[in-house]
Amino acid sequence: MSSPRKNLPGTDQSPTPEPTEPAPTDPAPVHPVDESRPLGRILLFGIQHVLVMAATPISAVFLMSASLGLDPGLTVNLLSAAFVLSGVGSLIQSLGPWKFGPRLPFVMLPGGAPLILFLAIAEQHGLRTATGAVILTAAFCFVILPVFSRLLAYFPALVIGTMIVIVGVNLVKVGAVLVTGSPGSPGFADTTNLALGMATVGFTVAFYLLFTGVLRQLAVMLGLLAGTALAALLGHLDLGHAAEGGLITLPPVMPFGTPQFNLLAALPLMLYSLASMAEATGQTVVNAEAVGKEIDRRTAVPSTIRGDALTSLFGGFFGLPLMVTSGENIGIVRVTGVRSRFVTAAAGTVLIAIGFLAPVTHAISVVPSAVVGGTAMVVFAVITVLGVQMLGRADLDRHTNTFICAVALALGLLPILVPGVYAGFPPSLRILLESGVAVGAFVAAVLNILFHHIRPGVAARLVTSCTEADR
Template structure:
């Protein structure tokens, strides 16, 4: 899509305050939503499947996630006093918490889902509380830590994609567990591979690359419908418009172990959001200081804390949309806000949510291979920013990823531990994060080790660098990717001033 000449906002000279014609604003807003829509709907479908929800119940989760993603985008882009970065950032349901939620839910169905909701509420509030200290806490999550964790997130979700394709080995009939006659059905595997092939084919077309997963899901679902593999029961009787029902699955359940696991995931989200705020500031060529980062984090954590009320999950800034801002040259936050409005309206349509919930599992499985693989690849790209020469970082990465994958390859590994410990360690992301933080402190912070002969060349997208953390902590800011002169101490406002 070509850049359109726009009229600057007379109220301010910031590039992000640019106002575009109405039709241009809407069209670019929709483009932003198409670029991230597949990721938003995938999370509630994954979680709904893990909790054993019906098609109708999955539609409730999808609607809640669309609604809250739209609300979060509006809060982040338009902003309120002390809340929202007022930058062109699209907010959506984060993949960083999926592995943790799957571990919390386990085999407990809706009770496990309610426990996950309770953990999200408390973890979101903890995230809000630690914002004043985040300039220090973020130092616990350098690239060697976040890269390891993000890699584990992607890899630990691969069994989910496989189960979508094959189904479970057993099914329950009349209260008894029997062999599933449809397990690993070649037709389902073929449908999954067709969906994956479609995604790859669409990715070859430059203008379709960013919506390749969405298009793959749409065409794959159409093929599934022609093969009689669509369940339309959840659509019948649904209304065109309806407000999300608060606590549709019951009141949240609060368990300490689940809260600890979720808090770790929330801290990872905060690191990612901080990196995305700094990145979009560079793309837009606008001033980003400590206070602006804090406002962005408050929008993130505030919406995440209330998300379970409307049957949704933690939100974060979507990095792919930062890339879309750079690609199109459209820096207006109002265009992104228009996209947020579209998301919110979709969340207010039970019928639209039910249609999304009709996507058959094999189609999701084919898309999941690409989607989850992309998450893992993003983590690997982050790890290429790590300095391996003359350090033990290769060991930190190796052991962290290994510990994160233990519960994936051996689900019963921690079953002999007390329940609270098992809930924490059975989450790949928690195991990887705890291991990576501790090993990074042990080898790189407390007593740095400099072994000889241990070198490796090994890059992600954006992460918060040591220089950026120091400048932000000292009250400085960035403009057009360059450090602005650090403010005098007396003019510096702490990161959580509001």
């Protein structure tokens, strides 16, 4: 038997402490983009996004209907499909399943240049070929994406900031046209519409000034509702179509018949998709900037483009033009300070519900365009400011960067400020030149490469050659 241990000098007789469990560490804080909020608030903020952006699918479908002479029943079906696909795309971009969507507060919409190209193809080759062109272009985006991803290194803050400024100016013009109408059209710059647009801006400012908390975050929606109420008081709210149709609308698949695939006819749309990828790059970066989230462009930008392509692929089978990420909601996020991507996911859910509920679709469509335009101008101008902020970090004190930005802005804003400037060019070339965003991005990227990548290398080789010659 072993004897018990004796007390020896210098021996520690205190009992051996039992091992303790490590102190629990606080979980990593949730970024505001990934933060969930009470369902009621998420829905309210989501509805605010919907009210601001609803004019885009409505105007896109009505333009399709008027240009192509579609019957009212088909127009309602396309409007239903536009809302549903806008909602699906918003869910994809906001929630980011697998490699689709950057998990940022994004919404998706039809319209813009892709709609004009869709109409041009439809008028020349028929609607079945136009829908086939959308499907082909969506597939083309998947094929070309790996090549495009390798070029993202040539899109620094200088290039993207310039592009976002052009995007913002272009969108402000779109909002202004909703208020004034197109120059030369009947009723252009009607004083009542101008008053409604300016009053809506004033209401929005007043709510943002006087309210705090949630009500202040809802200032955009409250301003739009107040403008609509004023329009009703002035007798400029047409409710004649609000109660038309049944309760449920189910958008049919292939409303124009089986798509026809013609590569030559689809070429203009496929070329434009390259510009759309560049625009998606800028919007992804500025969206991340607006919500204060660090992203890896090499993964986030391709995810956005995949979301665009997938939604457009679905939309093609429902007779819609290309669906693209929208910059509209970025302005709302910045104005309200609500950064959660679950808000735009809620907006997507509301859009899907609107697409299936005919009375809601008709009710939203009666909001006067002047009121929507007044709201849109404020929201879109915020995007321009975000571009200016990004340019502020692009070291414009360097004369070279100032020169690059100036040239890109001059050429990018030209087709926006002077519509029809390229009317005398061939149609295939005019498609690209009339996209101010594409021109601005291309010029800024090329000049950035010339001045910051090629020129330093050439200068270094010249110095080396001169040194060797002196020896």
